[in-house]
Amino acid sequence: MDIRAVIIASSWIAVTVISVVYIWVGGVNVWNSISVGLLVFAAFIIMFGVAFGLKVERKPEMQLLSELKNIKSKLDDLVKEVEEIKKAIEE
Secondary structure, eight states: HHHHHHHHHHHHHHHHHHHHHHHHOOOHHHHHHHHHHHHHHHHHHHHHHHHHHHOOOOOOHHHHHHHHHHHHHHHHHHHHHHHHHHHHHHO
16 A cells, blocks of 8 residues: 555544544534534645645665665674674683
């Protein structure tokens, strides 16, 4: 699932839960209806803002492979240092 879909779905779920609790606690009146309307309006702004404004940036595969090789070489260096420390402790 795309990250944009997750953001949109979670914002609508949050608005729904907040609205239900708000109306359940405060009852149905004009001010609660206006508040719920503003929450729904905010959810629409989030939905369209995320859907059309958020660009997912993906790194090229070659760049990821070079970063992984870099991390592996650093990890190998750390393993060698740990082995040297173990030998020094054993002596």
